Amino acid sequence: LENSPALEYFKSKGWDVLFMTDPIDEWVLQSMQQYEQKYLKSAVKGELEDEESKEQVKEAAEQHKSLVEFLGKTLEERVKEVRFSSRLTESACCLVGDENDMGAHMERLMKAMNQDVPPQKKILELNAGHPLINAFQKVYDDAPEADQTKEYAEMLYDQALLTSGGSIPDPLNFAKRIANLMVAGMQK
Numbered sequence: 559l560e561n562s563p564a565l566e567y568f569k570s571k572g573w574d575v576l577f578m579t580d581p582i583d584e585w586v587l588q589s590m591q592q593y594e595q596k597y598l599k600s601a602v603k604g605e606l607e608d609e610e611s612k613e614q615v616k617e618a619a620e621q622h623k624s625l626v627e628f629l630g631k632t633l634e635e636r637v638k639e640v641r642f643s644s645r646l647t648e649s650a651c652c653l654v655g656d657e658n659d660m661g662a663h664m665e666r667l668m669k670a671m672n673q674d675v676p677p678q679k680k681i682l683e684l685n686a687g688h689p690l691i692n693a694f695q696k697v698y699d700d701a702p703e704a705d706q707t708k709e710y711a712e713m714l715y716d717q718a719l720l721t722s723g724g725s726i727p728d729p730l731n732f733a734k735r736i737a738n739l740m741v742a743g744m745q746k
Contacts, residue, residue: 611644618686
C-alpha cells in the first residue's frame with residue numbers, strides 16, 4: 559500500500575497519508591469528512607491536479623489525444639475513462655475511481671452482505687512524463703491497427719490492475735504477453 563502509484567504525488571509533496579485498511583473505514587468516513595478542521599480525501603478517487611501541473615496535463619492530453627482515444631476504445635469494457643494526471647510521478651499508469659465511486663473495501667463489504675453490487679469501472683490515469691507513454695505513442699503512430707498495439711494496451715491495463723492491488727483476470731495470457739515481449743526485446 560505504501561508503494562502504490564496513487565500515492566506518488568503525495569510523497570513528492572511530503573504530505574502525510576492516512577492508511578485506511580479496514581473494510582469498515584470507508585463506511586465510517588462517509589459520515590466523518592474532516593478531523594480537526596482537516597478535510598479527509600481519498601488518494602485513489604477523483605481528479606488530482608494542482609495549478610502548477612494543470613498546464614502539463616492539458617498539453618499531454620493534446621499531444622497524446624490519439625493514443626488516449628485508442629486506449630479508451632480498446633479498454634472500454636474495463637475502464638470508464640483514460641486521462642492524464644499529475645497523480646503519478648514515477649509510474650506509467652494507475653487505476654482510480656470517480657469521486658463518488660464505491661471503494662474496493664466497500665464493494666467487498668457489500669458483496670459479503672449478499673448485496674447486488676455492479677462491477678465498478680475505474681479510470682486509467684497516465685503519467686505524461688513516463689518514457690513508456692511516449693514509446694507507446696510511437697508504436698501507435700506506426701501501427702494503430704496492429705494486434706501488438708492492442709496487446710500493449712491490454713498489458714498497460716493489467717499493469718495498472720496489479721499496482722492497484724487487483725488481480726489479473728487471465729494471468730496465463732498476461733504471462734504469455736510478457737514472454738513474447740521479452741523475446742522480442744532480446745532478439746534486437
